[in-house]
Amino acid sequence: MSAPALAVCGADAAAAFRQYICRACGLIYDEATGDPDSGLVPGTRFEDIPDDWSCPLCGVGKADFEIYVPQARVAQAGSPSHAGHGRRDELGVVVVGAGAAGWQMARVLRERDANVPITLVTSCSGDVYDKPTLSVALARAISLAALVKETGAQAAARLKVRLMAETHAISVCAGTNALRTTRGSVRYKSLVLAHGAAPRPDPALPADLCWAINDLRCYAKFRQAVDASGEAQRIVVVGAGLVGCELANDLALTGHAVVLLDVADRPLANLLPARSSQDLLDAWAPLAIEFMGNTRVKQVKKTDFGMSVETDSALVLNGDHVLAATGLQTPGRLAQSAGLAWNNGISVSTDALRTSVPNIFALGDCISIDGQATRFIEPIARQAQVIAAHLTGCAPPTYTHVRPLVRVKTGSRRFTV
Amino acid sequence: MSAVLQMAAAATDAGPARAQMLDAVRAVASGSLAAMVDEIDRVGTYPESVLRELGKAGAYRAQTALDGQPDFVAAIQAITEVSRVCGATGFMVWCQSACTLYMEKCGNSVFRGERFERHVRGDTLGGTALSNPMKAMTGIEPMLLKAERVEGGHVVNGTLPWVSNLGKDHYFGGAATVVASGQASHEIMFMVPCDDPAIELRECPSFAGMEGTGTWGVRFTNFFVGSDRMMADPVRPFLDRIRAEFILLQVGMGLGVSQGAIDSMWDVEQQLAHVNQFLEDRPAALQVELDALADRTFALARIASEGGQPALLDVLDVRAHASELALRSAQSALMHQGARGYLLSSAVQRRVRESHFVAIVTPAIKHLRREMARLSSPVTPS
Numbered sequence: 001m002s003a004p005a006l007a008v009c010g011a012d013a014a015a016a017f018r019q020y021i022c023r024a025c026g027l028i029y030d031e032a033t034g035d036p037d038s039g040l041v042p043g044t045r046f047e048d049i050p051d052d053w054s055c056p057l058c059g060v061g062k063a064d065f066e067i068y069v070p071q072a073r074v075a076q077a078g079s080p081s082h083a084g085h086g087r088r089d090e091l092g093v094v095v096v097g098a099g100a101a102g103w104q105m106a107r108v109l110r111e112r113d114a115n116v117p118i119t120l121v122t123s124c125s126g127d128v129y130d131k132p133t134l135s136v137a138l139a140r141a142i143s144l145a146a147l148v149k150e151t152g153a154q155a156a157a158r159l160k161v162r163l164m165a166e167t168h169a170i171s172v173c174a175g176t177n178a179l180r181t182t183r184g185s186v187r188y189k190s191l192v193l194a195h196g197a198a199p200r201p202d203p204a205l206p207a208d209l210c211w212a213i214n215d216l217r218c219y220a221k222f223r224q225a226v227d228a229s230g231e232a233q234r235i236v237v238v239g240a241g242l243v244g245c246e247l248a249n250d251l252a253l254t255g256h257a258v259v260l261l262d263v264a265d266r267p268l269a270n271l272l273p274a275r276s277s278q279d280l281l282d283a284w285a286p287l288a289i290e291f292m293g294n295t296r297v298k299q300v301k302k303t304d305f306g307m308s309v310e311t312d313s314a315l316v317l318n319g320d321h322v323l324a325a326t327g328l329q330t331p332g333r334l335a336q337s338a339g340l341a342w343n344n345g346i347s348v349s350t351d352a353l354r355t356s357v358p359n360i361f362a363l364g365d366c367i368s369i370d371g372q373a374t375r376f377i378e379p380i381a382r383q384a385q386v387i388a389a390h391l392t393g394c395a396p397p398t399y400t401h402v403r404p405l406v407r408v409k410t411g412s413r414r415f416t417v
Numbered sequence: 418m419s420a421v422l423q424m425a426a427a428a429t430d431a432g433p434a435r436a437q438m439l440d441a442v443r444a445v446a447s448g449s450l451a452a453m454v455d456e457i458d459r460v461g462t463y464p465e466s467v468l469r470e471l472g473k474a475g476a477y478r479a480q481t482a483l484d485g486q487p488d489f490v491a492a493i494q495a496i497t498e499v500s501r502v503c504g505a506t507g508f509m510v511w512c513q514s515a516c517t518l519y520m521e522k523c524g525n526s527v528f529r530g531e532r533f534e535r536h537v538r539g540d541t542l543g544g545t546a547l548s549n550p551m552k553a554m555t556g557i558e559p560m561l562l563k564a565e566r567v568e569g570g571h572v573v574n575g576t577l578p579w580v581s582n583l584g585k586d587h588y589f590g591g592a593a594t595v596v597a598s599g600q601a602s603h604e605i606m607f608m609v610p611c612d613d614p615a616i617e618l619r620e621c622p623s624f625a626g627m628e629g630t631g632t633w634g635v636r637f638t639n640f641f642v643g644s645d646r647m648m649a650d651p652v653r654p655f656l657d658r659i660r661a662e663f664i665l666l667q668v669g670m671g672l673g674v675s676q677g678a679i680d681s682m683w684d685v686e687q688q689l690a691h692v693n694q695f696l697e698d699r700p701a702a703l704q705v706e707l708d709a710l711a712d713r714t715f716a717l718a719r720i721a722s723e724g725g726q727p728a729l730l731d732v733l734d735v736r737a738h739a740s741e742l743a744l745r746s747a748q749s750a751l752m753h754q755g756a757r758g759y760l761l762s763s764a765v766q767r768r769v770r771e772s773h774f775v776a777i778v779t780p781a782i783k784h785l786r787r788e789m790a791r792l793s794s795p796v797t798p799s
Contacts, residue, residue: 212795
């Protein structure tokens with residue numbers, strides 16, 4: 001191309017230099033710096049550029065350039081076109097947990113809205129089962145297979161739910177409405193936490209030595225270990241609350257020998273009056289259940305002969321298995337990462353079961369109302385109805401928190417509290 | 418003065434020092450690094466002078482206890498600033514930082530003193546060959562280097578396929594399994610000078626990106642490890658001690674590549690907002706996510722700076738998030754820039770490949786998720 005050596009005269013230099021942008025590739029021609037490689041010395045005005053000049057990057061002609069006045073980023077951010085957002089998919093409701101609370105939530109929500117996208121994230125298979133049945137399954141001779149009422153995949157298909165099974169929820173980015181999991185991030189419009197509670201860690205009862213039965217997966221492993229021996233087992237159950245008593249009862253009814261320990265002086269001390277505790281002990285008399293009250297476990301060890309449990313009074317109990325049923329606590333990870341208010345569990349409003357972040361709700365074992373956690377089945381269905389109504393914009397029933405009736409399923413002597 | 422007030426005073430002292438260092442790092446990044454970033458990527462030139470300049474700017478010193486309390490936030494920010502301009506160089510700053518961690522924390526005094534000072538000043542440069550051992554120790558792949566006990570130390574043999582930030586006068590921390598009568602007993606970690614006759618640097622195949630990173634295959638032929646080279650024996654307790662810092666520093670690469678991509682989106686916003694508004698992952702939304710991720714990362718880094726151990730699950734999560742965000746940001750930057758971002762000379766094009774690297778370098782997204790799943794699974798009796 002012809003490249004006239006353009007002298008920059010004083011008058012031209014006085015006017016502010018301008019910039020022109022290539023509409024094709026975005027190259028910016030700055031009059032101040034020119035295009036020396038093409039013979040345009042610094043200071044060459046755009047109008048003085050020969051018509052046969054072409055973009056040094058992509059080769060389009062001068063006519064394809066336009067004036068460029070850079071805008072500040074803040075001004076751009078305020079423009080109407082900036083606000084637009086394409087969406088990969090419609091954001092729906094994401095539920096964490098596939099226990100009774102998670103599946104109830106999905107079912108009730110689907111009943112109210114046939115189309116809302118529901119994603120259920122769970123660290124287990126998502127199989128549907130009755131948790132209370134776990135503590136009576138041996139005596140009723142319910143096989144492991146029969147405990148599963150519906151597979152996770154079947155329930156998901158029936159309820160039109162996207163099930164992310166064997167997926168751990170790791171954290172919540174509340175600012176961007178995303179749940180981070182071990183299978184990628186899931187964005188939500190509303191998040192419902194139904195992840196339940198987990199056995200409270202106790203250094204005296206290490207998790208690799210003691211069974212803590214809180215879900216079907218762990219129960220199944222325990223059942224397999226007990227059944228594998230083919231003979232009556234000696235089992236030390238630590239904790240004589242509801243779960244400890246029911247499991248001890250179930251194991252004893254099927255011929256296993258049970259020693260039941262508790263720091264209190266009687267079983268179900270937090271639930272029953274002393275007289276009822278005595279009724280239970282009387283009912284257990286014909287069974288191989290030995291109750292030892294006022295006893296705290298100091299340590300559990302694995303020996304050549306099985307498990308050895310040492311109490312703080314230096315008593316050593318030997319058994320084939322140790323069951324830890326010393327209570328639950330709500331895992332705080334997700335709530336903490338989302339910045340949710342916490343009070344002995346995820347703090348939710350009494351009427352709407354809403355957490356301190358408006359589009360995050362919670363129900364079931366993981367919540368606390370006025371600082372009280374209630375870990376029972378009965379309130380869950382009512383809680384799910386309330387949340388579903390809020391999520392679908394229906395007039396919500398008000399959740400009324402009442403202490404639920406508790407049935408103590410100790411087959412030898414049943415109680416309703 | 419109360420202990421709390423003293424800590425607060427120390428923190429405000431760290432403020433100006435950090436700001437000064439970051440200004441100096443930014444000046445190198447936007448100056449000599451920006452001038453050669455295309456050459457690093459396209460020609461594969463190893464930016465040795467830039468890495469030395471960054472050392473003088475204090476990029477490698479912030480994480481050390483040489484001036485009092487370590488400042489891992491500043492160290493991560495330095496890697497971020499470099500990666501924002503050039504992901505490959507950001508990765509090499511991390512290599513040097515990882516090597517800094519080994520030298521300072523391994524407890525062998527031969528790596529301290531003047532030798533350490535030269536390293537953190539960037540007068541001498543080093544790398545890390547712990548990708549394979551990190552994966553081996555979580556059961557992902559077997560150890561590649563084997564060590565045998567001999568009089569006065571160990572002899573190491575084997576080949577590592579690629580180790581970065583190397584040169585003839587460089588060095589790196591590596592690890593080998595000690596094998597005795599055919600049985601693997603445990604692992605040792607040691608310093609490897611590249612100019613040792615037992616070490617051969619071999620050309621690597623061409624990579625899709627991240628050229629110019631001084632990446633070589635390394636063959637060990639009867640490499641002798643005596644007490645003057647030993648860093649850890651056994652390795653596992655040492656790695657447990659430094660794992661959080663090792664991974665947190667890497668997050669800087671992801672933060673920087675993401676920020677660079679967001680910058681590129683803003684570059685075309687004025688011309689292309691009318692069409693770009695239909696894209697997902699717009700720059701302002703990505704920036705909100707990036708800022709929140711940086712805050713989370715820095716909170717964990719502060720725990721490390723104060724000598725604590727941040728929860729590993731949180732550390733793995735921010736590292737995974739940084740990879741995911743880098744991928745999405747780089748991809749979205751390309752969508753935002755369109756044809757101009759498809760030019761081979763475009764920073765956007767380079768950054769797409771850099772984001773791929775952030776996501777696959779150990780620990781890759783898949784490794785992180787596997788480890789997070791393992792840590793999240795309840796322990797039961799076997």
